[in-house]
Amino acid sequence: MKLSDFDYYLPQELIAKYPVQPRDSCRLMVLDRKNKTISHRIFREITDYLREGDILVLNDTKVIPARLLGRKKTGAKIEVFLLKQIKENLWEALIKNVKRLKEGQEIIIGEGFSAELIEKKEDGKAVVKLLSDDVNRDIHRYGHIPLPPYINREDRDIDRELYQTVFAKKEGAVASPTAGLHFTEELLKKLEKMGIKKAFVTLHVGLGTFQPIKVEDITKHKMHEEFYQIPEETVNLIKQTKKKGNRVIAVGTTVVRALETYGKTGKTEGMSNIFIYPPFDFKIVDTLITNFHLPKSTLILLVSAFAGKEFILKAYNEAVKKRYRFFSYGDAMLIL
Structure with missing residues (x-):
């Protein structure tokens, strides 16, 4: 077929x-x-x-508000798209141009909230460790609703x-x-x-x-x-x-x-x-x-x-x- x-x-x-x-x-x-x-x-x-x-x-x-919009310490923008929780603060994520990052590199998402690259995988996937004194709170505070790409607009609070x-x-x-x-x-x-x-x-x-x-x-x-x-x-x-x-x-x-x-x-x-x-x-x-x-x-x-x-x-x-x-x-x- x-x-x-x-x-x-x-x-x-x-x-x-x-x-x-x-x-x-x-x-x-x-x-x-x-x-x-x-x-x-x-x-x-x-x-x-x-x-x-x-x-x-x-x-x-x-x-979950899976899109975490962050930046490298250089100021370059980078998005961490959470896919699934592996355990505690470890997540499988999708990161565009992950090849350009080094394992151990930190991505700053918000005040007191960042993601550390633990392991690079294939197809742009990676394992990240979310660093915060309350990860769940900060995912909901800083994360964006992952609207499908064909909607072709940024998410809003109403979403x-x-x-x-x-x-x-x-x-x-x-x-x-x-x-x-x-x-x-x-x-x-x-x-x-x-x-x-x-x-x-x-x-x-x-x-x-x-x-x-x-x-x-x-x-x-x-x-x-x-x-x-x-x-x-x-x-x-x-x-x-x-x-x-x-x-x-x-x-x-x-x-x-x-x-x-x-x-x-x-x-x-x-x-x-x-x-x-x-x-x-x-x-x-x-x-x-x-x-x-x-x-x-x-x-x-x-x-x-x-x-x-x-x-x-x-x-x-x-x-x-x-x-x-x-x-x-x-x-x-x-x-x-």
Whole structure:
């Protein structure tokens, strides 16, 4: 299967720079896989498609302000992009032009807060030691929200709220599980009153989410790894839901990856490098809530595996014609 088969035309002006407010007022494209129909709604009207007994599975990861803008002692600017915590104050990070730095060199980030280069790795990655009397406090004080590059603007204070789901709980992501951004507390309460159960998984979204596929033969693409964890309570709820013939509704591709990793391996915790592309046998997920994804990306491959490539590309072309807003801060899609 060729990567070029998953391309589509997208005008730059349809890439959303900010989300609509309130969160649940964005547009919702509804895809019915059985009847091959496409409907156009508002996100809060998702209540018309969910039924009592369904389970909504959400990713409760929380985005950290991972971009640390620092400088060398010479004054030269340098950015340390935190990827994941190794232990205590040691972090794996991405540093542009890391080859120009020496191990042991200090990068000053703020007053009483700096990063020491411990080890250089490949692909611009490095191990850094964060030096501060309160590292967590200073990450939040000096760090910037890591907006995806296609948003093409600097982060603002408001992004600390906008780029976080209302149910975000466990810190560790460097990108938001954006399908969850459309839910408000009020909408979640309404769904609960309708008898729709809610369950959580944790998958810390990594920078690999934006990693382009560089090979035309998609079977040769190596997927990035991300940490996931599925609580026993969620596993039990899924089993009960399936047994009663009700639907497991994944909120976002990160939830799909966590659940289908469990479906494939039986493991409820670990590193997931599952690569979902057509054809794929989904063992757990019945319905998917997602955003619109980049052309030729691992995410458009995943939704194509779920809904069918031709149907997805037809829907995306219609979304462009109807001026939907794309990507992280954009509109949503419900695939039934």
